[in-house]
Amino acid sequence: QKNLFQSGIPPVLKQTLVKSHPHKGEIILQTYLAVTPEELREAGKYGCAFAHVAYRIGQNSTMLRQNLLLQTRGGLLSVSDREAPLIEDPQALCAAVLRECGRRGYGGVLLDFEERPRRDRLAFVEQLGRTLSAGRRTLYLPENYAKATPVGIPLLCTAISGGNFAQRLQEAVTAQGGAARLALDVQRLRMDFRLPARSGEGEPLTEDGFLRLTERERPSVFFSRDLCARYFTYNRDGETHFVLFDDADTLAQKLRTGSAMGFAAAFLMWPEVKDVAKKLFSGRH
Secondary structure, rough: OOOOOOOOOOHHHHOOOOOOOOOOOOOOOEEEHHHHHHHHHHHHOOOOOOOOOEEEEEEHOEEEEOOOOOOOOOOEEEEEEOOOOOOOOHHHHHHHHHHHHHOOOOOOOEEOOOOOOOHHHHHHHHHHHHHHHHHHOEEEHHHHHHOOOOOOEEEEEOOOOOOOOHHHHHHHHHHHHHHHOOOEEEEOEEEEEEOOOOOOOOOOOOOHHHHHHHHHOOOOEEEEOOOOOEEEEEEEEEEEEEEEEEHHHHHHHHHHHHHHOOOOOOEEEEEHHHHOOHHHHHHHO
């Protein structure tokens, strides 16, 4: 979410206001739904592969696992570093991850790392990336980690609020030396900006908050081709608000754009898309 409204007026509001729909077309892209064990049954009917959000880093460089059904196999192992201690033994943690990949038939690992790239994290990531590659498994990692280490496939966040979506992807493709070495982190936008938003700071909206807002305002909604997102404006207490958001159509268009460029994969969080899953994945089941 960069270069937001430097002039105080969102660039999309300077375009011709035309209600439109994203271009339709087939999505040919390996798509993963990030799901917890509790969400697996509900999400399973949509024909996507899964990144199993069931693992986190524990004390003494161990890997902790939530209750997964014994028959759960395939997809990716997703490991979190939330509230994780120092990784004192990267080799031991790497070995634990590899054992679980072998046991469950995982094709790789998704790093759900929120901490900045500290030395202990990087040592683990670099060792894991090399080992997974040797075993023909794939490592997907946040963009800030990819900038600090040469291993793995970087995740590019799709939730931009300024600039041009396709151009951002193309710049990343050029920098990385090919789209096949990149993946999309398809984060769903629901952001409310008070104008002029010179600081670029917006207020995230929950699903319920967004629905209440649209029910109250009954806004005219437009599509920004540059941002590949929908938007509307409203007034409250003498202030103009600009709301930028994704729906099934804009998410599908972002997937199509990445697919056309040749991106390796795309990731979506199940809680963010379950309300639009039927439409978004209608061609997959």
